[in-house]
Structure formats: structure tokens, C-alpha cells
Amino acid sequence: MQSNNLMMSFHTSLLCLTACICQNLYAQTGSAEPVLLPILKIEATRTDTEWLQTPASVYRIEQDSKANHLGVNLSETLQGVPGLQLNNRENYAQDLQISMRGFGARSTFGVRGIRLYVDGIPASMPDGQGQTSNIDLISLDHIEVLGGPFSALYGNSSGGTILTTTKQGEGQDSIELGYSGGSQHKSRADVVLQGGADQAGEPSYVVSSSYFDTDGYREHSAARKVLSNAKLTWNLDDGSRLNWIVNHVDINADDPQGLNRNQWKNNPKQVNDASNQYDVRKEINQTQTGLTWSKPVSDQHELYAMAYLGHREVIQYQSIPRAPQNNPRHAGGVIDFSRDYYGTDLRWTGKDLLPNTRLTAGLAFDYMDEDRQGYENFNANGQFGVKGNLRRDEQNILWNLDPYLQASWDFMPSWTLDAGLRYSNVHYESNDHYIVTGNGDDSGKTDYDKVLPSAALSWKIKDQLNAYASYAKGFETPTFTEMAYSANEGINFNLRPASSDNYELGVKAQNAWGAFTAAVFQSKTRDDIVSAGTIDGRATYKNADKTRREGIELSWNKNLWRDLTAQASYSYIDATFDAAIPDSTVQKGNKIPGIARNQAFASLGWQPETGFNAGIDVRYMDKIYVDDANSDAASGYSLVSANAGYVWKQADWKVRTFARVDNILDEDYVGSVIVNDGNGRFFEPADGLNWSAGLSVSKVF
Template identity: 65%
Template structure:
């Protein structure tokens, strides 16, 4: 623990002393403070409050009043230490999400992080996820689990994000909202909701929205349809049923990355190939799922979840036609896949079967069937089929055709034992196994069919000590496991055909020590952590939107996180957080075909060493509301050799609004300015980009963030 050992530990010790002293003082003066209902942490399945959960877990509730346009998670999930949630300003590639450095390699979508919406996976069985189907219109809260306990979710759980939709309550109501802003952005939403009148009738929330924008950069226009419905039954026998159905459709132009010189000269511009091949992406996904929980008696309960979904993607890349025509093994410049996925989770919970114990045992099943094709991104002109007359940016001849299947069956068990009045041990074990198979139907370049299996036992344990009623100290350890996704295995770094079945899964040993306090001085958390990873899956280069991957023998992530939030006075709240993350290669990585060597001690690209966040908000139920937040991000290395960086930056946002209620009517308005001081900065990086243009390197690492931009909106609700 190189950095942690040399860290000035007088600061954490002072923090511990302050927390205890605060609590001793608070015990004398909080008798008059009204007790609020205890909210339990859902992510760890232990049924304990956030304070009593021995893990780094954070909850973000949606604001009482709308203060943003409501399109993606970067608008609401802020201020969580060691979580990087970067907006690419590119709706063709989704957000860039990483936790404690896990997932930072992703060129699109989410890797290494498990995502759930209403208990249903938004992460595929192979570990690839997306945030595009999370509906902010009907969102209630988000939980983020960043520490070792995330391994309880099995494969690719370097962190866990759980989004929960609101449940219908009270009278039937209808809400209409509209938000607009910079770059001709428009967002229109409709929400219907109502509580159950009898146990046999469901409470319901039905949300539908449409978003379109011209985009900050050239060639970045997008439109998005998102529908979400949740029905909830609370039956007389104590059981609860949630049925959730979600649909999302996106059409987005892809501006891709820039060189540093291009960013500095004009961050809105795009590469010539982007326009030549009209790079773009179409996505359509439908998903439905059911969760059911039932108490059997005072000591036993059961839970079941089942889901099924379909995801279709067509993506046009800017790979030159000369490159495709030059090799029979090339898979083309158009990616086209149709993926059906489904799964289930069955769990039993027993309490007090042994004194002061809770036990969870279950089985998670997931499967995926994918038809993946590749096409040339050009067609030959009818006028001259033999020469160099081509129509670019059109779907041409097929160059890849395969059926890919994947499944896993993960048994797991958790136990919590309060063995002394102030001491508790939480432990768990999950056997994660993933089975891949690919059947090649494009045989012009040989049969590239293959299969492989990955499996690993994942133990975890945490010991916690309740120092005082409002101060908890804990330490934990867990084994982590991450398989390569089908997309990461899709291409070999040396350009050969077929899947890269040589990629190994990574395993990690994760350690954490933490302290939490909750009293009238606020909610505090201090955490130190370390993750040692073997066979880490890292980028082997990205060219023209196509990424390849390899294994690094050893990597090391370690750091410290601090967070604080408090209701200062009436509806005035404050929040602050800071994280320090030292993420490095812990062994040399040898060069191989077309991929440079990496020296031990180099910093893992895509990861910021320091992050800071602070916000102040006045957020009443009605009347004037306002807020200001400041976010700092340290520099980020763009490649394994650490030859260049995206510079550090600090950005500020402000919002104001007014909420009004009269009888059965509610009205809310808001106006917001992001990047108030018009900072020119990089929002995210394309790790290890290795694009070559006319035989010369043209590394397009940089995805510029928006300059000063504004939004404003209005929502009207009526109860019936």
C-alpha cells in the first residue's frame, strides 16, 4: 500500500476524534430533534440503515423540484467520491462511468460496473451495461456501492449502481413538463401516476418522454424516445409485486474524438472521416421484468425476479474503405447486432435462525443470445462497379456473421451476525461462472467459431464496530472477478479474424477501512481502500471507433474518500466530497503486435487522481428554490505510456426556480446555467486511440465538453 502507508494518518485520526466528540456532544442536545423514518440500504441486502452498513454506499434522492432538463444521470448523480460519470456530449456512445478506476477503459457503454433498474439488470450477462434506459422523469433515487461488497453481485461488479423508479401514491395525477436549452435542445415529458385503492389494484407510474438536440459539436444531433411503466401490488398476505416495462429508441450522430491540436483550435469540429462516412448509431431496446417478495413467517421470506429484453444496434464507423478492401479478415465498418437477453434471481432470507443472525441464499441466472453481423460501410456505384467509385456511409456487403451465446448460473450466500452488542460480522460467498460460445456463419476467411468458460469463487467479509450509537467503524475484504465482454473479445489486436478468446478474466483483491458518523453536525464518511488486480483487462488500442483489448499482469488502485452532507437550516442543504485515487500498472506489460509496452508505475489512463465536489442548495417543497455546485477533476492520462493528458478543470453550475401549489394543481419552473464561466475542457477521453490517417498517427483521444450552456423548463401537475 505504497500511497496509503506514506499518507499523513494524523488527518484520519483527527477525523475519528471529531466524529466521536461530535456524537458525545450531540447526545445531550438531540432529544428535541424529530426522529425520521429509517431508510435501509438496498444494495447490500442486509436490511440495515446506511450508517450501520459496513460498506461505501451512497444514496441520491431526486430533488423535490425539477432543476435540470432530465436527460442523463450526470444531472443528478454528483458528488460521490471516486465515481467518474463523464458526459461525452455524444449520445451515440452513452456516458462514461467508472468507480475507483474500474470501468475507465470503456470506449462506449459501461464496463466493470453492474447497473440495475428496479432490481432488474441493465448490465448484460457478459458485463456490458448502459444507462440510456434510466428514466429521470420517474426516478425516485439512486444507490451507488463502490467498495468490496459490490462483489456480491458477481461478474464485473467493480461497483454497483441501482436506480429505483417511484411508486404510485395518493390521488391519480397527470404531469406535463417541457425543458429546452442550448443547441436547440428540447425535452418533453408526460407522467401518469396514482396509488392503489384496494390490495388487488396496482399503484402505477407511467412515464413517456421525447428528447432532441442539435448537439454541442458538429455532427452530434440526436433524438431519443423513452417510455417507462411501473405497476406495484401490495397484497393482503404481505407480498409485494413490481412489474416494470421499459422502451428506449435513440438515433444519434457520432462526432467521435479530436486530436489535442484540433480541440484547442475548435472544440466543435469533427474529423473529415466523420462526415465522409456519416458516422452514426441507431439503438432500440425493449425490456420487461417482474419482482416478487413475500414474508413466509416472522423469520423467513422469499424473493424472485425475472426479466427478458431485446436490444438492437446498428453503428456506422469511419473506417476507410481501402482498409476494409485490403484484408479478407476485416469485419467491415458497420456493426449490426440483435441481442435477446433474459434471466432470473431467486433468494431466501432467514432471520434469527441462529441468535442475532440474518442469512440470504440465492441463485442468479442470466443468458444472452446475439446475432452479430458486420458490413462494409460503402457500396459500389452502379455507374462504375470495377473502379474506385463508391457511395460512402451506406451498408454494403456482409463481412461478418455469427451467433453468440452466453449464460451464467451463480449461487450465492450471505450472512450477518451481531456477535456482540456493538460488533458485527458480515460475510458472503458467490460462485460466478460465465460460459461463452460463438458460431461463425461467415466462412470466406475460415471458421472462427469457438467457446470458453470463466469461473471464480468470490468470498467477502466485513467486520464493523459501533463505537457510539451514531459512529461506525468497519473493515472489509472481497475477491473481485471481471470477464471480458463480447464486444471486447470481438476483435484481435493483431487484425486476425474471429474472437479474441485469448483474453483472460481479471481477478482482484479488494480491501477497505472506513468510518461513518451521522449526527446534527451532518453525515460524514471517511474511507481508505486498495485493490490489487491480476490480468486486468486494459485497452490495446482504438482506431476509427474500433477497440481491442489485452491483459495487464498486475494493476494497483488505492486511495482515500471523504464525504459530508448536512441540512444547515430549514431547507438549506450543503454537500461536499473529495477523493484521491492512485491507479497504476504494478508490473511491466510487454509489447506485442502493434501494441506498445507499458512500464511499471505508469498511471492507468482514463482515471483522475483527484476529484472534488461542493454544492449549496435551498430546496423547499414550494416557493423559491436555488442551488450552486462546483466540480473539480484532476488531469487524466489518455494512454498507457502517459505521453499526454486531458488537463484538469473546475466548473460551476447554478439553478433557480419557483414551485407553486394550489389545491390539486402544482407548477414548477426552473432555469439553469452549466459551465458558468465557460471553461474549455475535455469531458472524456478515448483511451489509447491509435487512429492512423494517410500513414501518420492521428491520435484522437479527446472528446470536448460543452461550453457555457443553459436550460429552462416548466412542469404542471393536476390531481384528480
């Protein structure tokens, strides 16, 4: 009864908040002078609507406005997006830790629970496992971040969606050379070639390549990264457009691992293994290519097709002692896999086939075939950090075939109904080729599927003010990596997919006072996939009966005067276990680890096209619990950063310089936590006061 009263109180509070904000923005709109506002089209929802009319929490970030950065990590660009939590591990072997409204927070490496796309091509596998390492910031045009119920349009593991788009070549041929460096011997050199097409049928192009290396903030955290990206675009005589994208990334990174609290306090720069005998590290090599094609068949019909293929190789050396590997069921301390993947997405859109209606029907197919081996991380002489005897050998196959439908109906002059339906299904199969005495056949297969309906009702209160309400079913399968180990140390085919009900109320305004958004949300999840602990490098997972995430997101940005802009955002999320987990320390009401309850961001920038530019920003992150028992937490922190630069243009030449200082107050803080680490090594410390600076020169021919 008490729980129902609390829930009713929460719903009432959210409705009151939305009504108050709506009333306030309506009054502002009415009192403000008419103002010419930019029209911003949103691509993520596939509804061909402007940002203001899109009934979803969606944000578009222009990369040009983020120029005064080193340009290596996605966290440099996506600051200030409400609901999005980015934790920089200062560890290039494990990628960024990204969560959206709490989804994905359990990840100990890579990205989970959030769908990633690069130029329309998935950067997430069919099981939802993804990485940001192949996103090329120096040739990036913009990013769209889609959260809330509308993300269900992208199927499995879409607690949120991040879509990045590379620039399209335009104008005369040009070359840009750049170099930047910073603290911890960070160094990045890059080159960008680009040019537009003179006539239909000729390609415009953008080709970029960069080399980055660093000694790292911590001991044994050096990294080297080579990233190349190319995009060719043809605008054909029949009105169609063809994009061809090629991408390659090569990473070699040492891994200092997490620290326990005493290690962190005594020396945050130290490597977990003081003698570094394990030489923990990772090597990644990935190449992929893809085509996207769109064609307006007529005023009412449009076709879209995407196809891609890629190859990824990873070898990772872990810090697993010899004793656990004496168990014949243990998979060893070296992970070595080779993965081929490919897929397609075919889509038709019909406009006004029914009055004031837009229809979309599509079919998405993705496939992954992986050869995975495990080896002992020691040799016959007892030396660690080398590849020893084979301990695991299997072929893993994943695929999905998802049909989907979308409809948008303007059924009244000021009212629109958006609806979607996607049948999401993922098929797992593992064939075990390592069968020896004491280690039986772990082959197996399983299927997960779910029908995902979604609906959104939007109300155009005024030309510059919109409100909406939305609902969708969510679906998240375990990744193959999360299924890799179980209580009996074989593949955990008993893990169930998570299913969620997602609700959102929102309001948007764009007027003389700026662009405002306010959203309140709730997600109720059954069988949520949560960490069951990490011991000696082996992460295990289990299902929680019920979890709940609910909160508030606010954002505002405005051009204050001439080239002076301001931005602010705030996020509150209450993420809790809604039921105890048997045979564990998890009680009802415990907070889900890895999630900050409060986040805030504010920035002020002077950004003319040429001449002097500068900016300052402040970011606040609340404390983050490290485990399900909430036994410890990484403290909250506030970071202040400042940047300045100068852009000089003369005839065919352009010179850009920048200098940046991050963590000006030299805050001692933890950048991310390793959730539920069984050895208590939860903390990954972040850098103190640090700087970066760069210079680029471009020439038009």
C-alpha cells in the same frame, strides 16, 4: 524493498487517517446536542440495515432533490458521489463514460466494470457490458451507488454497482405534463401518469414517456431519444408485493467522434471527419419487461423472485476507410446486431434462525443470445455511410448461473460480522456463419469462473458513529465486444478475466454536525483488462500483469438551517500499472489512463417544498491521461453551475419551473477521453457556458 516500504507507508497513512477522523467525529458526537435524524434504509447490500450501520461505501440519492435539471443524463443526478467518475461525452451515440474507483475507465463506449440495475432488473449483460440509456429520470425515485468490496455480492464485473428505483404510484390519480429546453436546441417533452391503490389487490401505477432531441454541441452530434417506462405495483392480501416493469427506448444519434489535440484546440466543435463522408451514427431500439415479487412467509422467512426478458437492436456506422476492409479478415465498417436476453434471481432470507443472525441464499441466472453481422460501410459506387456487402455473421451466446450466500451476525452488542460467498461463472460461445476464402471459421467457446468471498467487520462506537473494515475478491471477464478482435483479427479467446483483492477501512457519522463518511481503499488486480489500442474503429484489448488502485474518499452533507442544505465530497485515487507490460510502452509506475487522480464537489441549496428554490455547485476534475504511455492528458478543470426555480401548489394543481446555467465561467475543457485511440483522436470536447429551463404542470383528479 522500496516497493514494500512504500506499501507499508501507504497502509500506515490510511490507518492514521481513519483513526484521526474517527477520533474527531467521536468528539463532535459527544459535544453536540441530541438531534432527531432521519432513518435511511439501504437496499443495495441486501442486509436490511440503515445507512449508518451498513459496512460499505454506499450512497443514496433522492431524485426529487435533483429537480432543477433537464433530466436526460444520469450525470445530472449522480454528481458529488465520492469515487464515482462520470464523463459526459456530449455524444449520445456512445452513452456516458462511468468509472468507480478506476474500474470501468477503459470503456470507449457504454459501461464496463460496473453493474447497473433498474428496479432490480440488470441493465448489464452477463459479460458486464451495460448502458444507462433506459434509465428514466422523470419517474425515478432514488439511486443507490455501492462501491468497494461489498460490490462483489453482485458477481462478475462489479467494481461498483448502481441501482435505480422507479417511484411507486401513491394517492389520487394525477397527470403531469412537462417541457424543457436549452442550449444547442435541446428540447424535452414528457408526461407522467400516476395513482395509488385504494385497497389490497389493486395496482398502483406510474407511467411515463418523454421525447428528447438536440442539435448537439458539436457538428454532426444531433440526437433523438424516445423513452417510455411503466411500473405497476400490487400489495396483495397475503402480505406479498408484486412489481411489473415495462421499459422501451429508441435512440438515433450522430457521432462526431474524438479529436486529436490540434483539432480540439483549433475548433472543438468540429466533427473528426471534416467532409463527414462516413456519416458516423448509431440507432438503438430496446424493449424489456420484468417482474419482482417479495413475500414475508413468516416473521423469520422471506422470499424474493425476479424475472425479466428483453430485446435490443443496434446498427452503427463507423468511419473505417476502404483500404483496411480489403483485408478478407476485416469485419467491415457497419455493426448490426439483434440481441435477446432474459434471466431470473431467486432469493430466500431467514432472520434469527440462529441468534442475532440474518441469512440469505440465492441463485442468479442471466442469458444472452445475439445475432451479429458486419457489413462494409460503402456501396459499389464508393459511397460511404451506407450498408454494403456482408463481412461478418455470427451467433454469440452468453450465460451465467451464480449461486450466492450472505450472512450478518451481531455477535456482540456493538459488533457485527457480515460475510458473503458467490460463485461467479460466465460461459461464452460464438458460432461463425461467415466462412469464405481468406476468412476461416472463428467459432469457439470458453468459460470463466471464480469463487468470490467477502467479509466485513463493523463496530458501533456510538449510536451515531460506526467504523468498519472489509475485504472481497473481485472478478471481471472481458465483454464479447472486447473479445471481438485480436492480433490475427479473429475472436480473442486468449483474453483472461481480471481478478482483484479489494480492501477498505471506513467510518460513518450522523449527528448534529451532519452526515460524514471517510473511506480508504486498495485494490490489487491481476490480469487487468486494458486497451491495446483503437485503429480505424476497431478496439482491441490485452491483459496487464498487475495493476493497483488505492485512495481516499470523503463526504459530508448537512441541513444547515431550515431548507438550506450543503454537500461536499472529495476523492483521491492513485491508479498505476504495478508491472511493465512486455512489448509495449507501459512501464511499472505508469498511470492507468482515463482516471482522474483528484475529484471534488461542493453544493449549497435552498430547497423548500414550495416557493422559491435555488442552488449553486462547483465540481473539480483533475487531469486524465489518454493512453498507457501517459504521452498526453486532458487538462483538469473546475465547473461552476447555478440553478433557480419556483414551485406553486394550489388545491389539486402544482406548477414547477426551473432555470439552470452550467459552466458559468465558460471553461474550455474535455468532457471525456477515448483511451488508447490508435489514431491519436483521444479528446471529446465538452460544451462551454450553457443553459436549460423548464416548466411542468400537474393535476390531481
